[in-house]
Amino acid sequence: xxxxxxxxxxxxxxxxxxxxxxxxxxxxxxxxxxxxxxxxxxxxxxxxxxxxxxxxxxxxxxxxxxxxxxxxxxxxxxxxxxxxxxxxxxxxxxxxxxxxxxxxxxxxxxxxxxxxxxxxxxxxxxxxxxxxxxxxxxxxxxxxxxxxxxxxxxxxxxxxxxxxxxxxxxxxxxxxxxxxxxxxxxxxxxxxxxxxxxxxxxxxxxxxxxxxxxxxxxxxxxxxxxxxxxxxxxxxxxxxxxxxxxxxxxxxxxxxxxxxxxxxxxxxxxxxxxxxxxxxxxxxxxxxxxxxxxxxxxxxxxxxxxxxxxxxxxxxxxxxxxxxxxxxxxxxxxxxxxxxxxxxxxxxxxxxxxxxxxxxxxxxxxxxxxxxxxxxxxxxxxxxxxxxxxxxxxxxxxxxxxxxxxxxxxxxxxxxxxxxxxxxxxxxxxxxxxxxxxxxxxxxxxxxxxxxxxxxxxxxxxxxxxxxxx
Numbered sequence: 001x002x003x004x005x006x007x008x009x010x011x012x013x014x015x016x017x018x019x020x021x022x023x024x025x026x027x028x029x030x031x032x033x034x035x036x037x038x039x040x041x042x043x044x045x046x047x048x049x050x051x052x053x054x055x056x057x058x059x060x061x062x063x064x065x066x067x068x069x070x071x072x073x074x075x076x077x078x079x080x081x082x083x084x085x086x087x088x089x090x091x092x093x094x095x096x097x098x099x100x101x102x103x104x105x106x107x108x109x110x111x112x113x114x115x116x117x118x119x120x121x122x123x124x125x126x127x128x129x130x131x132x133x134x135x136x137x138x139x140x141x142x143x144x145x146x147x148x149x150x151x152x153x154x155x156x157x158x159x160x161x162x163x164x165x166x167x168x169x170x171x172x173x174x175x176x177x178x179x180x181x182x183x184x185x186x187x188x189x190x191x192x193x194x195x196x197x198x199x200x201x202x203x204x205x206x207x208x209x210x211x212x213x214x215x216x217x218x219x220x221x222x223x224x225x226x227x228x229x230x231x232x233x234x235x236x237x238x239x240x241x242x243x244x245x246x247x248x249x250x251x252x253x254x255x256x257x258x259x260x261x262x263x264x265x266x267x268x269x270x271x272x273x274x275x276x277x278x279x280x281x282x283x284x285x286x287x288x289x290x291x292x293x294x295x296x297x298x299x300x301x302x303x304x305x306x307x308x309x310x311x312x313x314x315x316x317x318x319x320x321x322x323x324x325x326x327x328x329x330x331x332x333x334x335x336x337x338x339x340x341x342x343x344x345x346x347x348x349x350x351x352x353x354x355x356x357x358x359x360x361x362x363x364x365x366x367x368x369x370x371x372x373x374x375x376x377x378x379x380x381x382x383x384x385x386x387x388x389x390x391x392x393x394x395x396x397x398x399x400x401x402x403x404x405x406x407x408x409x410x411x412x413x414x415x416x417x418x419x420x421x422x423x424x425x426x427x428x429x430x431x432x433x434x435x436x437x438x439x440x441x442x443x444x445x446x447x448x449x450x451x452x453x454x455x456x457x458x459x460x461x462x463x464x465x466x467x468x469x470x
Contacts, residue, residue: 168203185228246378275325
Protein backbone atom coordinates (compact mmCIF):
# COMPACT_ATOMS: atom_id res chain seq x y z
CA UNK A 1 0.00 0.00 0.00
CA UNK A 2 1.21 3.51 -0.79
CA UNK A 3 2.50 5.08 2.47
CA UNK A 4 1.67 8.53 1.18
CA UNK A 5 -2.04 7.80 0.65
CA UNK A 6 -4.25 10.29 2.49
CA UNK A 7 -6.85 9.09 5.07
CA UNK A 8 -9.95 8.58 2.89
CA UNK A 9 -13.22 10.17 3.89
CA UNK A 10 -15.17 6.98 3.26
CA UNK A 11 -13.22 5.24 6.04
CA UNK A 12 -14.55 7.81 8.51
CA UNK A 13 -18.05 7.39 7.12
CA UNK A 14 -17.65 3.64 7.42
CA UNK A 15 -16.85 4.01 11.13
CA UNK A 16 -19.88 6.23 11.68
CA UNK A 17 -22.13 3.81 9.78
CA UNK A 18 -20.83 0.93 11.87
CA UNK A 19 -21.63 2.81 15.08
CA UNK A 20 -25.10 3.73 13.79
CA UNK A 21 -25.66 0.10 12.82
CA UNK A 22 -24.68 -1.07 16.33
CA UNK A 23 -27.04 1.45 17.92
CA UNK A 24 -29.92 0.36 15.66
CA UNK A 25 -29.13 -3.27 16.40
CA UNK A 26 -29.25 -2.56 20.15
CA UNK A 27 -32.62 -0.80 19.73
CA UNK A 28 -34.01 -3.75 17.77
CA UNK A 29 -32.83 -6.15 20.44
CA UNK A 30 -34.43 -3.93 23.09
CA UNK A 31 -37.76 -3.94 21.25
CA UNK A 32 -37.57 -7.71 20.79
CA UNK A 33 -36.71 -8.15 24.45
CA UNK A 34 -39.72 -6.08 25.48
CA UNK A 35 -41.94 -8.26 23.31
CA UNK A 36 -40.51 -11.75 23.91
CA UNK A 37 -38.27 -11.29 26.97
CA UNK A 38 -34.94 -12.49 25.57
CA UNK A 39 -32.86 -11.89 28.69
CA UNK A 40 -30.74 -14.65 30.19
CA UNK A 41 -31.02 -15.02 33.94
CA UNK A 42 -27.58 -16.04 35.24
CA UNK A 43 -28.34 -15.59 38.96
CA UNK A 44 -27.83 -18.72 41.11
CA UNK A 45 -31.57 -19.17 41.79
CA UNK A 46 -32.70 -17.71 38.43
CA UNK A 47 -34.61 -14.94 40.16
CA UNK A 48 -36.50 -13.63 37.14
CA UNK A 49 -37.13 -17.03 35.53
CA UNK A 50 -40.68 -18.38 35.79
CA UNK A 51 -41.57 -21.82 37.10
CA UNK A 52 -43.36 -24.43 35.01
CA UNK A 53 -46.42 -23.99 37.24
CA UNK A 54 -46.64 -20.26 36.47
CA UNK A 55 -45.94 -20.77 32.77
CA UNK A 56 -48.74 -23.32 32.43
CA UNK A 57 -51.17 -21.09 34.33
CA UNK A 58 -50.36 -18.13 32.07
CA UNK A 59 -50.67 -20.16 28.88
CA UNK A 60 -54.16 -21.25 29.92
CA UNK A 61 -55.25 -17.67 30.68
CA UNK A 62 -58.06 -16.93 28.23
CA UNK A 63 -59.40 -13.68 29.70
CA UNK A 64 -57.72 -10.31 30.00
CA UNK A 65 -56.08 -9.54 33.36
CA UNK A 66 -54.36 -6.24 34.20
CA UNK A 67 -51.51 -5.82 36.68
CA UNK A 68 -50.79 -2.30 37.89
CA UNK A 69 -47.54 -1.39 39.65
CA UNK A 70 -47.51 1.79 41.73
CA UNK A 71 -44.22 3.44 40.83
CA UNK A 72 -43.07 7.04 41.16
CA UNK A 73 -40.65 7.93 38.32
CA UNK A 74 -37.16 8.50 39.70
CA UNK A 75 -37.47 6.00 42.55
CA UNK A 76 -35.55 2.77 42.52
CA UNK A 77 -34.99 -0.35 44.62
CA UNK A 78 -33.73 -3.88 44.08
CA UNK A 79 -37.18 -5.28 44.88
CA UNK A 80 -38.83 -2.95 42.35
CA UNK A 81 -36.39 -4.10 39.66
CA UNK A 82 -37.16 -7.72 40.44
CA UNK A 83 -40.92 -7.13 40.30
CA UNK A 84 -40.60 -5.34 36.94
CA UNK A 85 -38.53 -8.23 35.56
CA UNK A 86 -41.12 -10.75 36.76
CA UNK A 87 -44.00 -8.81 35.18
CA UNK A 88 -42.11 -8.40 31.89
CA UNK A 89 -41.47 -12.12 31.64
CA UNK A 90 -45.09 -12.94 32.52
CA UNK A 91 -46.38 -10.48 29.91
CA UNK A 92 -44.22 -12.10 27.21
CA UNK A 93 -45.93 -15.48 27.69
CA UNK A 94 -49.53 -14.39 27.17
CA UNK A 95 -50.73 -11.06 25.68
CA UNK A 96 -53.90 -11.38 27.77
CA UNK A 97 -51.81 -10.29 30.74
CA UNK A 98 -51.53 -6.49 30.60
CA UNK A 99 -49.07 -4.59 32.78
CA UNK A 100 -48.87 -0.88 33.50
CA UNK A 101 -47.16 1.45 35.95
CA UNK A 102 -49.23 3.98 37.88
CA UNK A 103 -47.66 7.27 38.97
CA UNK A 104 -49.37 8.11 42.28
CA UNK A 105 -48.76 11.85 41.81
CA UNK A 106 -49.92 12.03 38.19
CA UNK A 107 -52.75 9.46 38.16
CA UNK A 108 -54.77 9.87 41.37
CA UNK A 109 -58.05 8.91 39.69
CA UNK A 110 -56.69 5.55 38.60
CA UNK A 111 -55.41 4.90 42.10
CA UNK A 112 -58.78 5.86 43.48
CA UNK A 113 -60.52 3.35 41.23
CA UNK A 114 -58.06 0.59 42.17
CA UNK A 115 -57.70 1.21 45.89
CA UNK A 116 -60.55 3.46 46.94
CA UNK A 117 -57.92 5.91 48.20
CA UNK A 118 -54.94 7.79 46.82
CA UNK A 119 -52.77 6.82 49.82
CA UNK A 120 -50.94 3.82 48.39
CA UNK A 121 -47.52 2.51 49.35
CA UNK A 122 -44.80 2.69 46.70
CA UNK A 123 -44.36 -0.67 44.96
CA UNK A 124 -47.91 -1.93 45.62
CA UNK A 125 -49.40 -4.21 42.97
CA UNK A 126 -53.04 -4.35 41.90
CA UNK A 127 -54.34 -7.30 39.88
CA UNK A 128 -57.74 -6.78 38.26
CA UNK A 129 -59.93 -8.99 36.08
CA UNK A 130 -61.41 -8.00 32.75
CA UNK A 131 -64.84 -7.15 34.19
CA UNK A 132 -63.33 -5.06 37.02
CA UNK A 133 -65.37 -6.82 39.72
CA UNK A 134 -62.35 -8.42 41.41
CA UNK A 135 -59.19 -6.62 42.41
CA UNK A 136 -56.37 -8.09 44.48
CA UNK A 137 -53.91 -5.78 46.23
CA UNK A 138 -50.39 -7.06 46.94
CA UNK A 139 -48.31 -4.97 49.33
CA UNK A 140 -44.50 -4.75 48.95
CA UNK A 141 -44.08 -6.43 52.34
CA UNK A 142 -45.91 -9.49 50.96
CA UNK A 143 -43.33 -9.92 48.21
CA UNK A 144 -40.53 -10.87 50.62
CA UNK A 145 -40.53 -13.56 53.30
CA UNK A 146 -37.68 -13.89 55.79
CA UNK A 147 -37.06 -16.92 57.96
CA UNK A 148 -34.23 -18.13 60.16
CA UNK A 149 -32.88 -21.64 59.75
CA UNK A 150 -30.20 -22.31 62.33
CA UNK A 151 -27.91 -19.32 62.42
CA UNK A 152 -28.67 -18.13 58.89
CA UNK A 153 -31.48 -15.81 57.81
CA UNK A 154 -33.05 -16.59 54.43
CA UNK A 155 -34.89 -13.93 52.44
CA UNK A 156 -37.33 -15.40 49.96
CA UNK A 157 -38.81 -13.58 46.96
CA UNK A 158 -42.47 -14.51 46.64
CA UNK A 159 -43.53 -12.05 43.96
CA UNK A 160 -44.14 -14.65 41.27
CA UNK A 161 -46.26 -16.80 43.59
CA UNK A 162 -48.32 -13.82 44.77
CA UNK A 163 -48.95 -12.48 41.27
CA UNK A 164 -49.85 -15.79 39.61
CA UNK A 165 -52.17 -16.58 42.52
CA UNK A 166 -53.90 -13.22 42.14
CA UNK A 167 -54.19 -13.73 38.37
CA UNK A 168 -55.79 -17.13 38.97
CA UNK A 169 -58.16 -15.64 41.54
CA UNK A 170 -59.47 -12.75 39.42
CA UNK A 171 -59.80 -14.89 36.27
CA UNK A 172 -61.49 -17.88 37.92
CA UNK A 173 -65.24 -18.27 37.28
CA UNK A 174 -65.72 -19.36 40.91
CA UNK A 175 -63.20 -17.44 43.00
CA UNK A 176 -62.82 -18.71 46.56
CA UNK A 177 -61.34 -17.48 49.82
CA UNK A 178 -59.48 -19.22 52.63
CA UNK A 179 -60.53 -17.53 55.88
CA UNK A 180 -58.32 -17.87 58.97
CA UNK A 181 -60.74 -17.62 61.88
CA UNK A 182 -59.76 -15.71 65.02
CA UNK A 183 -61.26 -14.94 68.40
CA UNK A 184 -60.59 -18.24 70.17
CA UNK A 185 -56.81 -18.25 70.53
CA UNK A 186 -56.38 -19.96 67.18
CA UNK A 187 -53.12 -20.04 65.26
CA UNK A 188 -53.37 -17.22 62.72
CA UNK A 189 -52.06 -16.47 59.26
CA UNK A 190 -48.97 -14.73 60.69
CA UNK A 191 -47.79 -18.06 62.14
CA UNK A 192 -48.63 -20.02 59.00
CA UNK A 193 -46.89 -17.90 56.38
CA UNK A 194 -45.76 -20.89 54.30
CA UNK A 195 -49.30 -22.25 54.19
CA UNK A 196 -50.71 -18.79 53.43
CA UNK A 197 -48.28 -18.30 50.55
CA UNK A 198 -49.15 -21.73 49.17
CA UNK A 199 -52.87 -20.98 49.28
CA UNK A 200 -52.36 -17.57 47.65
CA UNK A 201 -50.28 -19.14 44.89
CA UNK A 202 -52.97 -21.66 43.96
CA UNK A 203 -55.55 -18.89 43.59
CA UNK A 204 -57.29 -18.76 46.98
CA UNK A 205 -57.68 -15.29 48.47
CA UNK A 206 -56.43 -15.53 52.08
CA UNK A 207 -58.04 -13.31 54.71
CA UNK A 208 -58.46 -13.26 58.51
CA UNK A 209 -61.84 -12.79 60.20
CA UNK A 210 -63.51 -13.15 63.59
CA UNK A 211 -66.25 -15.76 63.48
CA UNK A 212 -68.53 -13.73 65.74
CA UNK A 213 -68.98 -10.91 63.22
CA UNK A 214 -68.13 -12.57 59.89
CA UNK A 215 -70.60 -13.52 57.18
CA UNK A 216 -69.18 -16.32 55.09
CA UNK A 217 -69.79 -16.56 51.36
CA UNK A 218 -70.91 -19.89 49.85
CA UNK A 219 -67.50 -20.73 48.37
CA UNK A 220 -65.44 -19.71 51.42
CA UNK A 221 -63.50 -22.34 53.31
CA UNK A 222 -63.16 -21.47 57.01
CA UNK A 223 -59.90 -22.46 58.73
CA UNK A 224 -59.75 -22.99 62.49
CA UNK A 225 -56.28 -24.07 63.63
CA UNK A 226 -55.72 -25.18 67.23
CA UNK A 227 -58.56 -23.32 69.03
CA UNK A 228 -57.99 -22.70 72.75
CA UNK A 229 -61.47 -21.59 73.88
CA UNK A 230 -64.93 -22.81 72.96
CA UNK A 231 -67.46 -21.23 70.62
CA UNK A 232 -70.27 -19.09 71.91
CA UNK A 233 -73.80 -20.32 71.29
CA UNK A 234 -74.26 -17.76 68.53
CA UNK A 235 -70.98 -18.79 66.84
CA UNK A 236 -71.97 -22.44 67.09
CA UNK A 237 -75.21 -21.72 65.25
CA UNK A 238 -73.41 -19.58 62.65
CA UNK A 239 -70.87 -22.33 61.93
CA UNK A 240 -73.55 -25.02 61.74
CA UNK A 241 -75.62 -22.80 59.41
CA UNK A 242 -72.59 -22.25 57.13
CA UNK A 243 -72.16 -26.02 56.82
CA UNK A 244 -75.90 -26.64 56.37
CA UNK A 245 -75.88 -24.22 53.43
CA UNK A 246 -73.15 -26.25 51.73
CA UNK A 247 -70.15 -24.39 53.16
CA UNK A 248 -66.63 -25.66 53.84
CA UNK A 249 -64.81 -25.93 57.17
CA UNK A 250 -61.25 -27.04 57.95
CA UNK A 251 -60.48 -27.81 61.60
CA UNK A 252 -57.00 -28.77 62.78
CA UNK A 253 -56.09 -29.62 66.37
CA UNK A 254 -53.20 -31.29 68.17
CA UNK A 255 -51.89 -32.81 71.38
CA UNK A 256 -51.97 -29.44 73.14
CA UNK A 257 -55.51 -28.50 72.12
CA UNK A 258 -57.82 -28.41 75.19
CA UNK A 259 -60.39 -30.70 73.59
CA UNK A 260 -62.30 -31.29 76.85
CA UNK A 261 -63.18 -27.57 76.99
CA UNK A 262 -64.54 -27.35 73.44
CA UNK A 263 -67.96 -28.91 73.93
CA UNK A 264 -69.82 -26.64 71.47
CA UNK A 265 -67.20 -27.14 68.76
CA UNK A 266 -67.33 -30.90 69.41
CA UNK A 267 -71.11 -30.75 69.02
CA UNK A 268 -70.76 -29.20 65.54
CA UNK A 269 -68.26 -31.91 64.61
CA UNK A 270 -70.58 -34.67 65.83
CA UNK A 271 -73.34 -33.44 63.50
CA UNK A 272 -71.19 -34.75 60.65
CA UNK A 273 -69.84 -37.87 62.35
CA UNK A 274 -66.48 -36.41 63.41
CA UNK A 275 -64.85 -35.71 66.74
CA UNK A 276 -61.58 -35.00 68.57
CA UNK A 277 -59.74 -37.12 71.16
CA UNK A 278 -57.68 -35.64 73.98
CA UNK A 279 -54.13 -36.96 74.10
CA UNK A 280 -50.79 -37.32 72.39
CA UNK A 281 -50.09 -39.83 69.64
CA UNK A 282 -46.67 -41.45 69.19
CA UNK A 283 -45.66 -44.10 66.72
CA UNK A 284 -43.85 -47.36 67.30
CA UNK A 285 -40.28 -46.87 65.99
CA UNK A 286 -40.49 -50.17 64.15
CA UNK A 287 -43.32 -48.77 62.01
CA UNK A 288 -41.44 -45.77 60.58
CA UNK A 289 -38.34 -45.59 58.42
CA UNK A 290 -37.32 -41.98 58.85
CA UNK A 291 -38.15 -40.38 62.20
CA UNK A 292 -37.04 -43.10 64.56
CA UNK A 293 -35.45 -40.54 66.90
CA UNK A 294 -38.64 -38.43 66.99
CA UNK A 295 -41.50 -40.82 67.64
CA UNK A 296 -43.89 -37.89 68.10
CA UNK A 297 -43.30 -36.87 64.48
CA UNK A 298 -45.77 -39.16 62.80
CA UNK A 299 -45.43 -40.39 59.24
CA UNK A 300 -49.10 -41.25 58.55
CA UNK A 301 -50.53 -43.78 56.18
CA UNK A 302 -52.66 -42.46 53.34
CA UNK A 303 -56.08 -44.06 52.98
CA UNK A 304 -59.03 -43.63 50.67
CA UNK A 305 -58.04 -41.76 47.50
CA UNK A 306 -54.72 -43.39 46.65
CA UNK A 307 -54.05 -40.78 43.96
CA UNK A 308 -52.91 -38.59 46.84
CA UNK A 309 -50.05 -40.99 47.54
CA UNK A 310 -49.15 -41.11 43.85
CA UNK A 311 -48.83 -37.32 43.63
CA UNK A 312 -46.83 -36.71 46.83
CA UNK A 313 -43.10 -36.95 46.16
CA UNK A 314 -42.07 -37.46 49.78
CA UNK A 315 -43.39 -38.15 53.26
CA UNK A 316 -45.90 -36.28 55.33
CA UNK A 317 -44.84 -35.19 58.82
CA UNK A 318 -47.44 -34.72 61.54
CA UNK A 319 -45.75 -33.42 64.70
CA UNK A 320 -47.48 -33.38 68.10
CA UNK A 321 -50.53 -35.14 66.70
CA UNK A 322 -53.79 -36.18 68.34
CA UNK A 323 -56.40 -38.72 67.31
CA UNK A 324 -59.81 -38.29 65.79
CA UNK A 325 -62.60 -40.11 67.56
CA UNK A 326 -64.18 -43.05 65.77
CA UNK A 327 -66.37 -41.70 62.96
CA UNK A 328 -70.09 -41.96 63.59
CA UNK A 329 -72.78 -42.73 61.06
CA UNK A 330 -74.88 -39.71 60.15
CA UNK A 331 -77.70 -39.99 57.57
CA UNK A 332 -76.82 -38.26 54.32
CA UNK A 333 -73.17 -37.70 55.30
CA UNK A 334 -70.34 -39.56 53.59
CA UNK A 335 -67.07 -39.99 55.46
CA UNK A 336 -63.67 -40.53 53.86
CA UNK A 337 -60.69 -41.70 55.89
CA UNK A 338 -57.56 -39.80 54.81
CA UNK A 339 -54.70 -40.43 57.25
CA UNK A 340 -54.08 -43.05 59.92
CA UNK A 341 -51.33 -44.50 62.10
CA UNK A 342 -50.05 -48.04 62.08
CA UNK A 343 -51.74 -50.62 64.27
CA UNK A 344 -49.04 -50.22 66.91
CA UNK A 345 -49.30 -46.51 67.70
CA UNK A 346 -49.73 -45.28 71.29
CA UNK A 347 -52.14 -42.61 72.51
CA UNK A 348 -50.86 -40.94 75.70
CA UNK A 349 -53.86 -39.54 77.55
CA UNK A 350 -51.45 -37.34 79.47
CA UNK A 351 -49.59 -35.16 76.94
CA UNK A 352 -47.21 -33.68 79.52
CA UNK A 353 -44.97 -36.74 79.81
CA UNK A 354 -42.26 -38.12 77.56
CA UNK A 355 -43.18 -39.50 74.18
CA UNK A 356 -40.99 -42.60 74.51
CA UNK A 357 -42.21 -43.67 77.96
CA UNK A 358 -45.43 -45.46 78.84
CA UNK A 359 -47.85 -44.11 81.42
CA UNK A 360 -51.13 -45.01 83.02
CA UNK A 361 -54.08 -44.65 80.65
CA UNK A 362 -52.08 -45.25 77.46
CA UNK A 363 -53.97 -46.90 74.60
CA UNK A 364 -52.30 -48.92 71.88
CA UNK A 365 -53.72 -49.59 68.41
CA UNK A 366 -54.49 -47.90 65.12
CA UNK A 367 -55.80 -44.34 65.17
CA UNK A 368 -57.38 -41.98 62.66
CA UNK A 369 -55.44 -38.76 61.95
CA UNK A 370 -57.51 -37.17 59.19
CA UNK A 371 -60.99 -37.49 57.74
CA UNK A 372 -63.18 -35.73 55.19
CA UNK A 373 -66.99 -35.43 55.43
CA UNK A 374 -69.40 -34.32 52.72
CA UNK A 375 -73.05 -34.43 51.72
CA UNK A 376 -75.29 -33.89 48.72
CA UNK A 377 -75.86 -30.23 49.67
CA UNK A 378 -72.17 -29.49 49.02
CA UNK A 379 -71.01 -29.46 52.66
CA UNK A 380 -67.26 -30.12 53.04
CA UNK A 381 -65.63 -30.72 56.44
CA UNK A 382 -61.93 -31.59 56.79
CA UNK A 383 -60.62 -32.57 60.23
CA UNK A 384 -56.89 -33.14 60.86
CA UNK A 385 -55.20 -34.24 64.06
CA UNK A 386 -52.07 -32.06 63.86
CA UNK A 387 -52.05 -28.27 64.12
CA UNK A 388 -48.26 -28.02 64.15
CA UNK A 389 -48.04 -29.45 60.63
CA UNK A 390 -49.49 -26.12 59.42
CA UNK A 391 -47.29 -23.81 61.46
CA UNK A 392 -43.95 -22.50 60.26
CA UNK A 393 -41.27 -24.74 61.74
CA UNK A 394 -38.45 -27.14 61.09
CA UNK A 395 -40.81 -29.90 59.94
CA UNK A 396 -42.02 -27.76 57.04
CA UNK A 397 -38.91 -28.70 55.09
CA UNK A 398 -41.28 -31.42 53.86
CA UNK A 399 -43.38 -29.55 51.30
CA UNK A 400 -45.72 -32.56 51.07
CA UNK A 401 -47.57 -31.17 54.11
CA UNK A 402 -48.44 -28.04 52.17
CA UNK A 403 -49.14 -29.96 48.96
CA UNK A 404 -51.68 -32.14 50.77
CA UNK A 405 -53.42 -29.25 52.54
CA UNK A 406 -53.60 -26.99 49.49
CA UNK A 407 -54.91 -29.83 47.30
CA UNK A 408 -57.59 -30.69 49.87
CA UNK A 409 -58.65 -27.05 50.24
CA UNK A 410 -58.84 -26.65 46.48
CA UNK A 411 -61.01 -29.73 46.38
CA UNK A 412 -63.23 -28.21 49.09
CA UNK A 413 -63.63 -24.99 47.08
CA UNK A 414 -64.24 -26.79 43.77
CA UNK A 415 -61.02 -25.47 42.25
CA UNK A 416 -58.57 -27.30 40.00
CA UNK A 417 -56.41 -29.50 42.23
CA UNK A 418 -52.65 -29.03 41.97
CA UNK A 419 -50.69 -31.47 44.10
CA UNK A 420 -47.13 -30.48 43.25
CA UNK A 421 -46.69 -26.70 43.39
CA UNK A 422 -43.60 -24.80 42.30
CA UNK A 423 -44.61 -21.16 42.06
CA UNK A 424 -41.14 -19.72 41.69
CA UNK A 425 -40.37 -19.06 45.36
CA UNK A 426 -36.67 -18.16 45.31
CA UNK A 427 -34.04 -17.10 47.79
CA UNK A 428 -32.51 -13.67 47.23
CA UNK A 429 -28.71 -13.48 47.08
CA UNK A 430 -26.94 -12.00 50.09
CA UNK A 431 -25.04 -9.50 47.92
CA UNK A 432 -26.74 -7.50 45.18
CA UNK A 433 -25.80 -4.37 43.27
CA UNK A 434 -27.54 -1.35 44.76
CA UNK A 435 -27.56 2.23 43.51
CA UNK A 436 -28.05 5.23 45.80
CA UNK A 437 -30.71 6.76 43.53
CA UNK A 438 -32.31 6.53 40.10
CA UNK A 439 -29.97 9.10 38.51
CA UNK A 440 -26.89 7.04 39.35
CA UNK A 441 -28.54 3.91 37.96
CA UNK A 442 -29.48 5.68 34.70
CA UNK A 443 -25.95 7.09 34.29
CA UNK A 444 -24.50 3.64 34.88
CA UNK A 445 -26.87 2.09 32.35
CA UNK A 446 -26.05 4.74 29.70
CA UNK A 447 -22.35 4.20 30.28
CA UNK A 448 -22.66 0.43 29.84
CA UNK A 449 -24.83 0.80 26.72
CA UNK A 450 -22.38 3.27 25.15
CA UNK A 451 -19.34 1.23 26.07
CA UNK A 452 -19.67 -1.38 23.30
CA UNK A 453 -20.07 1.06 20.37
CA UNK A 454 -17.18 3.15 21.69
CA UNK A 455 -14.93 0.11 21.93
CA UNK A 456 -15.91 -0.86 18.40
CA UNK A 457 -15.25 2.66 17.10
CA UNK A 458 -11.82 2.83 18.75
CA UNK A 459 -10.90 -0.61 17.43
CA UNK A 460 -11.83 0.30 13.89
CA UNK A 461 -9.97 3.60 14.14
CA UNK A 462 -6.85 1.82 15.39
CA UNK A 463 -7.03 -0.66 12.51
CA UNK A 464 -7.41 2.12 9.94
CA UNK A 465 -4.54 4.12 11.41
CA UNK A 466 -2.34 1.03 11.37
CA UNK A 467 -3.23 0.34 7.75
CA UNK A 468 -2.46 4.00 6.86
CA UNK A 469 1.04 3.65 8.25
CA UNK A 470 1.77 0.53 6.23
